[in-house]
Amino acid sequence: MKTGMNILLVGVGGQGTILASKILSHVALAQGWDVKMSEIHGMAQRGGSVVTQVRLGEKVHSPIIEPGEADVIVAFEKLEAFRWTHMLRPGGAMIVNDQKIEPLPVLIGAAAYPEEIIESIGQRVGRLTVVPALDLATKLGNPKAANVVLMGVLASVMDIPRETWEAALEARVPARFLELNQRAFAAGFETK
């Protein structure tokens, strides 16, 4: 691994982005790296835009990722992927959950959900992986595990042993959901 990595996780309130970020931070900790994770949550409990930032490496100073400096963006929703693409560095990797959650202005017909989002992102991003995480998780028995499917995909593009990820999962996921999440992680990891 190079000296440091910046990972941005973007999604919609209620999708489990914060739990996913905690799993990722735990992985960094288990590797013996320095890590900082920053989250912003605001007015709404559900349905608003959520962004968490994870920076890991030998020494991390700022907790914040600058525009154009994310090595990987994991987007839990397509429109959020579109919104945050400018944060990716040239040559960075983007992982997008192929799920659409319309924001309120779109729901009430006051704005349009952009057409062909994936194509637009693809024109800017070289390493784009689109994952049907919601479908995969639903087939495994619980749509809420989509976040861990995406963690599996992220793990497959990072140079960290799979066992370290699995240990982090065990440490961070409640026991009664662990087995489901292990299968979700495997489904994501083997997507590529």
Place this chain on the structure above:
Amino acid sequence: MKTLLTGNEAIARGAYEYGVSVAAAYPGTPSTEILENIAKYPEIYCQWSPNEKVAMEVGVGAAIAGARTIVTMKHVGVNVAADPLFTAAYTGVRGGLVLVSADDPGMHSSQNEQDNRNYAPFAKIPMLEPSDSQEAKDMVKLALDMSERFDTPVLLRITTRIAHSQSLVELGEPIERTVQPYSKDAKKYVMIPAYARTRRLFIEERDKQLGEFTETVDVNRIEMADPSFGIITSGVAYQYVREAFPDASLLRLGMTHPLPKQKIAEFAAAVDVLFVVEELDPYLEDRIRALGIDVIGKAFLPAYGELSVSLVKTRLMAALGMTSEAAYDSANDVASDAAATSDCASADSCAACANVAAEACQTAQPIQSAQPDEQSNAVIATAEPFDAPVRPPVMCPGCPHRGVFYTLRQLRLVVSGDIGCYTLGTMAPLEAIDTCICMGASISGALGMEKANPDLARRLVSVIGDSTFLHSGVTGLMDIVYNGGTSTVIILDNSITAMTGHQHNPSTGKTLMGKDAPVVDFVALAKALGVRRVVEVDPLDLDRLKAVIKEEVAAPEPSVIITRRPCALIVKNTETPLECVGCKGCKACLRLGCPALSLDKGTRKVVVNSALCTGCGLCAQLCLFNALRKAGE
């Protein structure tokens, strides 16, 4: 053992490790999680107070009684707590007393951006500013020790990026939790003028001692390197500076009141050019300049919003007259191999750019990658954002407040609003709120509006949540009764402090430590304050709700309407979701702004998202064609 903690968790851990026995707060982003985490340590008595003033008073009492004590709040909460705080600075403490102020530069979740560092010299109390979670924990110890040694409350000031960022923290064993024996000392703790005048002189003496202490305390630290320019900084800005200029000389200030004047002078003399990098007000800058030391600060950095690594880098390089390339060479260890771009590329940052230094910023050239990425030739991501439709925060599906705002809008009432989830009633399509100033201001503000313009009286309501009403609405309602106001107060009682993440309050029947508690009876309370018209109504019954609001607003005396339904996120929903059959496409239901309803662009008919729908049935009451009904009926 090292573990990842947010700044808030680290402060809670510090309270545990360093012998705190009492903790009090009112929840407020970004401070809320400090008390939520303290509640995990049964050794510490902790409580939600109805507001920050009360929390501060609980804290002062506990400290006088001999316990190590912590009181936490968001920045605007300190305004509420300022009254007891300023006098606690006179009485001092017996057990250590730490006040945590969590400021919110950039206003991620706040109504203003005030820089609470100004409170330290104003209240005449010392202040500490951590720059990561480890320091946040360590500074709880330092603050408690200072508080007891110098007989003063101590302000521990953090910001959102400290509170909600996780970084590594070394955990330690807790020291013994002791409460010092109580003894009466009226001359110290009873601030009648004769005694307060003596304590006023004590503060002067204490300030001198603190002035000497701040010169030697190790959180004020010179990190000397290249002497061509030096930077004085504090808080999270220290981390931005360290990353932007790894080889720069720094004076890192962890104690920012009183300031170490000699150390500042010594550092200033050792460098050719001196910068101050700080978020928000020119707090350090003005005080350093008052020492007769020439510094560059807000002339090149914005006095509002958050700083960032790239902002600090481009502005300082511009100030030094360096191109970015030259600066990049001199700072030969920039960690990132990415192509850092000029901050001006993003619209958001450019708003922050629109001050005196805008021109300088635009002339700074983007730094080129030292080691171009192998794939960057193929595809270049740009820092130009896509034009994506906004995703505004919304009231949750099934929120019991939705129908109230729909009705208020329908009746074209003037609505004096307050702070909470329900402030979202101001957003489209509900657009039902006229004002929102601070906690409690809905009620007292309405009284002011009515007194200023009596014509408003018969179309004016205030809306306030249960927790906010207890925080500071009660006194406003008392004022309405006492001073002959006539407006209607609607208490939106969802039985929880919802916006900050579901904390208990005196109306929920539980304490922070999980014990059962008596429940405030809003009807009896309103009557005790002298309100004769008090009505309870189910906010999901729109016809009745509308009739009650019309009747109470028309009444020429104060009334209180309590709309009672629990928050949609704290009830286990067993209702059947709705379905839409036979939609005529009139879109009447969409005026509720419910995230579970959408318009199918192809058929022009409304569709219910059954995964989101809680079956509250509000939309069915608006449908003129009886198309929305429980699935399967």
